[in-house]
Every structure is written in structure tokens, then in C-alpha cells.
Amino acid sequence: xxxxxxxxxxxxxxxxxxxxxxxxxxxxxxxxxxxxxxxxxxxxxxxxxxxxxxxxxxxxxxxxxxxxxxxxxxxxxxxxxxxxxxxxxxxxxxxxxxxxxxxxxxxxxxxxxxxxxxxxxxxxxxxxxxxxxxxxxxxxxxxxxxxxxxxxxxxxxxxxxxxxxxxxxxxxxxxxxxxxxxxxxxxxxxxxxxxxxxxxxxxxxxxxxxxxxxxxxxxxxxxxxxxxxxxxxxxxxxxxxxxxxxxxxxxxxxxxxxxxxxx
Amino acid sequence: xxxxxxxxxxxxxxxxxxxxxxxxxxxxxxxxxxxxxxxxxxxxxxxxxxxxxxxxxxxxxxxxxxxxxxxxxxxxxxxxxxxxxxxxxxxxxxxxxxxxxxxxxxxxxxxxxxxxxxxxxxxxxxxxxxxxxxxxxxxxxxxxxxxxxxxxxxxxxxxxxxxxxxxxxxxxxxxxxxxxxxxxxxxxxxxxxxxxxxxxxxxxxxxxxxxxxxxxxxxxxxxxxxxxxxxxxxxxxxxxxxxxxxxxxxxxxxxxxxxxxxxxxxxxxxxxxxxxxxxxxxxxxxxxxxxxxxxxxxxxxxxxxxxxxxxxxxxxxxxxxxxxxxxxxxxxxxxxx
Numbered sequence: 001x002x003x004x005x006x007x008x009x010x011x012x013x014x015x016x017x018x019x020x021x022x023x024x025x026x027x028x029x030x031x032x033x034x035x036x037x038x039x040x041x042x043x044x045x046x047x048x049x050x051x052x053x054x055x056x057x058x059x060x061x062x063x064x065x066x067x068x069x070x071x072x073x074x075x076x077x078x079x080x081x082x083x084x085x086x087x088x089x090x091x092x093x094x095x096x097x098x099x100x101x102x103x104x105x106x107x108x109x110x111x112x113x114x115x116x117x118x119x120x121x122x123x124x125x126x127x128x129x130x131x132x133x134x135x136x137x138x139x140x141x142x143x144x145x146x147x148x149x150x151x152x153x154x155x156x157x158x159x160x161x162x163x164x165x166x167x168x169x170x171x172x173x174x175x176x177x178x179x180x181x182x183x184x185x186x187x188x189x190x191x192x193x194x195x196x197x198x199x200x201x202x203x204x205x206x207x208x209x210x211x212x213x214x215x216x217x218x219x220x221x222x223x224x225x226x227x228x229x230x231x232x233x234x235x236x237x238x239x240x241x242x243x244x245x246x247x248x249x250x251x252x253x254x255x256x257x258x259x260x261x262x263x
Numbered sequence: 264x265x266x267x268x269x270x271x272x273x274x275x276x277x278x279x280x281x282x283x284x285x286x287x288x289x290x291x292x293x294x295x296x297x298x299x300x301x302x303x304x305x306x307x308x309x310x311x312x313x314x315x316x317x318x319x320x321x322x323x324x325x326x327x328x329x330x331x332x333x334x335x336x337x338x339x340x341x342x343x344x345x346x347x348x349x350x351x352x353x354x355x356x357x358x359x360x361x362x363x364x365x366x367x368x369x370x371x372x373x374x375x376x377x378x379x380x381x382x383x384x385x386x387x388x389x390x391x392x393x394x395x396x397x398x399x400x401x402x403x404x405x406x407x408x409x410x411x412x413x414x415x416x417x418x419x420x421x422x423x424x425x426x427x428x429x430x431x432x433x434x435x436x437x438x439x440x441x442x443x444x445x446x447x448x449x450x451x452x453x454x455x456x457x458x459x460x461x462x463x464x465x466x467x468x469x470x471x472x473x474x475x476x477x478x479x480x481x482x483x484x485x486x487x488x489x490x491x492x493x494x495x496x497x498x499x500x501x502x503x504x505x506x507x508x509x510x511x512x513x514x515x516x517x518x519x520x521x522x523x524x525x526x527x528x529x530x531x532x533x534x535x536x537x538x539x540x541x542x543x544x545x546x547x548x549x550x551x552x553x554x555x556x557x558x559x560x561x562x563x564x565x566x567x568x569x570x571x572x573x574x575x576x577x578x579x580x581x582x583x584x585x586x587x588x589x590x591x592x593x594x595x596x597x598x599x600x
Contacts, residue, residue: 056490081492088486094347095482095537105480109492113476114540158483162491 007034106161336550339524365389390511447573467509522580
């Protein structure tokens with residue numbers, strides 16, 4: 001079963017998350033189609049990461065998340081893990097492990113518990129994932145010795161190796177140089193082209209407006225706007241949500257919002 | 264599910280070492296027996312002196328050294344896997360300290376003496392109590408930090424309770440008895456101690472071994488592990504319970520034996536390429552070998568009074584621990600994260 005074979009539609013119905021008594025995510029409703037790169041944006045504290053973590057099953061939430069016809073709430077952890085992969089921030093690895101073994105952990109929900117005894121099918125998927133993030137040449141390196149950019153590619157391959165129809169990534173381009181940022185975005189776009197619904201939290205409005213098929217803008221826990229980047233990213237929205245005045249520039253005929261000063 | 268056992272050659276060499284030490288252990292003591300004599304004694308008729316020495320005096324001691332050393336090594340590896348930290352020890356959540364307190368309290372109250380049947384029962388109950396206390400304080404879905412803080416508090420409380428029990432001991436002999444019991448020893452233990460401790464140790468080993476695959480996914484952090492389908496809350500509970508059972512039973516029959524749980528996983532880690540799942544079995548074998556060797560050493564080292572095996576493991580273990588910290592410091596200074 002590969003991601004491309006089972007594209008899935010994800011519906012969020014009044015999803016809310018309350019942490020320690022305060023409502024962090026408030027009644028988010030959205031319908032997300034497969035084979036799309038969705039950028040989840042919003043100022044710090046808007047609830048983006050919390051929403052993403054709730055979708056990944058890491059936080060208790062109310063409301064419904066339905067993947068095709070399956071309610072995620074009733075799913076066993078392993079079954080859920082096969083349908084939703086999650087890339088946390090930080091890319092931490094606590095023991096010295098080979099890059100290939102880290103990527104192989106993506107096969108864990110499919111029964112590939114031991115990186116050195118993967119089935120042929122699992123090995124093929126792991127190699128393919130590493131190829132797609134251009135880190136096959138790092139396979140035998142210890143991840144703890146890799147640079148930030150190299151490690152980001154290995155961790156992305158780990159999430160690809162899950163082959164889940166929905167991929168959740170928390171700030172995948174943070175702390176990367178521009179070239180690595182583009183490489184990661186291109187890899188995510190490639191994953192979307194294979195049929196996966198990719199939801200990525202980002203603060204990079206330029207990357208979001210350029211590459212995302214759809215953006216979800218969160219503001220104070222609620223969904224402030226959603227739709228195609230060109231329709232959503234207006235000077236007015238940026239002023240309302242981010243409190244910044246933005247300049248609109250045009251690159252290759254494509255409008256790009258550039259936050260310029262505080263309002 | 265696929266298994267994740269380490270290389271057979273490593274396991275076989277460790278098992279060989281354990282067997283060698285076992286034969287030596289059966290031969291060492293006031294009456295010295297060569298390995299051939301040890302084996303020959305097993306075929307002698309009941310009542311034969313050599314047979315009595317080997318089967319009734321030294322075999323229980325050996326079985327306890329193997330079981331306790333093994334479960335300490337296994338618990339250490341599991342704790343280090345759960346916490347993703349090479350400095351974690353089985354005593355972190357307070358089970359051995361609470362078990363020791365419960366045992367000591369019964370000595371102080373005059374209910375038990377150090378070799379009686381009731382003492383290990385009290386200690387095992389104490390270890391159970393520490394788990395319930397930990398969960399009552401931290402809650403079922405507690406974070407690791409909260410569990411560590413609660414464990415620290417429980418350890419400190421149990422330590423204070425132990426001090427109080429010695430303080431209130433009815434006579435100086437009871438206080439001395441407590442002090443010596445706390446040092447940790449395998450002397451004069453009988454098959455009754457073995458039959459009491461081994462079932463708990465076995466259950467603990469099964470629980471800890473059954474979770475080994477999860478430690479590998481935990482290398483990526485708790486969130487990533489959970490997103491891969493591991494119920495991290497449940498895993499934490501199982502490890503806490505397994506460690507409390509195994510280490511509690513160990514304290515119950517042998518007193519406090521420190522540092523084996525910390526040292527054994529470290530010795531084995533480079534041999535399994537730092538794989539936290541594969542580390543468990545070699546750590547258990549290494550722990551068994553270390554404690555058996557230490558228990559042989561206390562019988563060989565000439566001293567006016569018996570040196571307790573718990574003292575010996577600490578004397579060797581602490582410098583090793585210091586070296587570990589220094590090595591960690593060096594690697595931290597070297598820019599590794």
C-alpha cells in the first residue's frame with residue numbers, strides 16, 4: 001500500500017483543543033483534498049502547532065477529524081500511524097544512529113521494527129524515500145554528526161517512509177538556509193504529487209504563497225481565512241492577522257507578499 | 264513481529280563468560296573446590312559434604328547473583344532507553360529505596376530479622392507502594408519530567424524513613440543489623456530466597472523485554488515515537504512497573520546493590536552499535552556476570568570481616584560513573600548534542 005494508491009480526504013469538523021483550561025484551538029472546520037500541499041500559517045501563539053499535534057494524535061481534542069470515512073478518534077495508535085505521519089520540530093535523535101536506520105523507523109507502524117532486518121519491500125521504500133530527499137549518500141553516516149540541512153533531509157525521508165496518505169510537518173523549513181528550504185519544499189511538493197495530503201506549518205509567507213496549493217490562516221486559535229494563496233494573502237489580512245504592512249512585489253508575474261513594517 | 268536480537272556471537276561470548284563465572288562461584292569459599300570437583304559433587308549421594316556446600320550454600324547465592332545482576336542490567340538498559348539518557352539508573356523512580364525502607368522498618372519494629380521470610384515480602388510490598396505513590400503524585404499521563412521529580416521526592420522520603428527507622432531502632436544491635444543489611448549481600452541466602460525473588464524477576468524481565476522495539480522509535484523523541492503508533496504513556500507505566508518489580512525483588516533478598524544497572528548498559532552499548540533495543544539482553548548478561556564476579560571477589564579478597572558485595576559494586580561503580588560524566592563532558596565540550 002503506497003500513499004499514491006490511497007489518496008485520502010481529511011475533514012476537520014469543529015476541532016477544538018483546550019490546554020490547562022485555555023482554549024488554544026477554537027472550532028476549526030476545514031475540508032482538505034488529497035494531493036495538495038497545504039500551508040498552515042499564522043502568528044506565534046495562533047495555535048498552528050497545537051492543531052497539528054492534535055491532528056497527529058498527540059493532544060486530546062474535541063470535534064471530529066474524518067479521514068475519508070474513518071473517524072481518527074476511534075483508531076488504534078498503529079492504524080492511525082499508518083495513515084498520518086508527523087514530523088516534529090527540532091529533528092532530535094538521542095543516540096548515535098545511522099541515517100538509514102533512522103529512516104527505517106518510518107516502517108515501524110507497518111511492522112518493520114528492526115532496521116537491520118527489514119523486508120525487501122520495506123528496504124525499497126526506505127531507499128526510495130532517501131532518494132527523494134537526496135540523502136541516499138548519507139545512509140551510513142551517524143545522524144548526530146550531520147549538518148542541520150543534512151539532518152532535515154534525513155528526517156524528512158523518515159516521514160516519507162511511513163507512506164501515509166496524510167503528512168503533517170511542523171516548520172520543516174525552519175533554521176535552514178535558502179537552498180535547503182527550497183529542497184525541502186520541493187520534496188514536499190513531490191510528495192503531494194504522489195497523492196499525499198501534506199500539511200505544513202510555516203512562518204515563511206513567501207514560500208507559502210509561492211508553493212502551497214492552499215493556505216489555512218490561523219489567528220487567536222480560530223481559522224481566519226483559507227483558500228488559494230493569491231486569494232488569501234491580501235495586505236488587509238496581513239495587517240489584521242500579523243499586524244504588519246506588506247509590500248506586494250511581482251516575481252515572474254506572480255505576486256509575492258513581503259512583510260515590510262509593523263502597523 | 265520481527266525480533267531484534269543482537270549478534271549471536273556477542274550473546275554466546277557473554278553466556279560463556281557467565282557460565283565460567285558460575286562454575287568458579289560454586290567453587291570459591293572457605294572450602295575450595297576445583298571446577299571438576301564442583302561438577303563431580305553433583306553426582307554424589309545426598310548428605311555428602313561437597314554436595315551440601317555446592318547445592319545448599321553456594322547455588323542459592325549464585326542463582327541470586329545471576330538473577331539480580333541480570334535484572335539490574337536489564338532495568339538499567341530499559342531506563343536509559345525510556346529516558347534516552349545514558350545516566351539514568353533503575354533507582355531513579357524510587358523503587359529500591361522504598362523497598363529498602365519497608366524492609367528496614369520491619370527490622371526496626373522487631374517484626375523481622377535480616378534473614379527471615381517476612382523481610383523480602385515487606386520489601387516487595389514497599390516497591391509496589393512506590394509505584395502507586397509515584398502514579399498518585401504524577402498522574403497516569405504524567406510527563407517524564409514530572410515522573411522524575413516525583414521519583415526524586417519518593418527516594419528522598421524513603422531515605423529519610425530509613426534513617427528514622429535506624430534512629431528509632433530498639434537497640435544498637437538492631438541499628439547495626441539494619442546498617443549491614445543495607446550494604447547489600449548475598450551471603451547465607453537459601454533456596455527460599457531464590458523462590459521468592461525469581462518469579463518477580465522473571466515477570467519483570469518479560470515485561471521489559473517485550474517493550475524493547477519501542478526504545479528504538481523513542482530515539483526520535485516521545486512525539487515522533489507516538490506518531491509512529493507507540494502508546495508512550497502506557498510504555499512509561501510498563502517500564503516503571505517492570506523496574507519496580509525486578510529491582511524491588513532484588514532489594515528484598517539482597518539489600519541495596521548499586522551501579523550494576525548503570526554500568527552494564529554502558530559496557531554493552533558500543534558492542535550493539537548504540538541500538539537501544541538490542542542493548543537489553545547483553546546488558547542483562549553483563550549485569551549477571553558483573554554481580555557474580557563481584558560476589559566471587561568478596562570471598563577471595565582477604566579481610567578481617569566480610570566485605571559486602573554491595574560495597575564492592577559501589578567502590579568499583581562510582582569511579583566508573585565519574586569517568587562516564589567526564590567523558591560526557593568532553594563530548595559536550597566537543598560540540599556534540
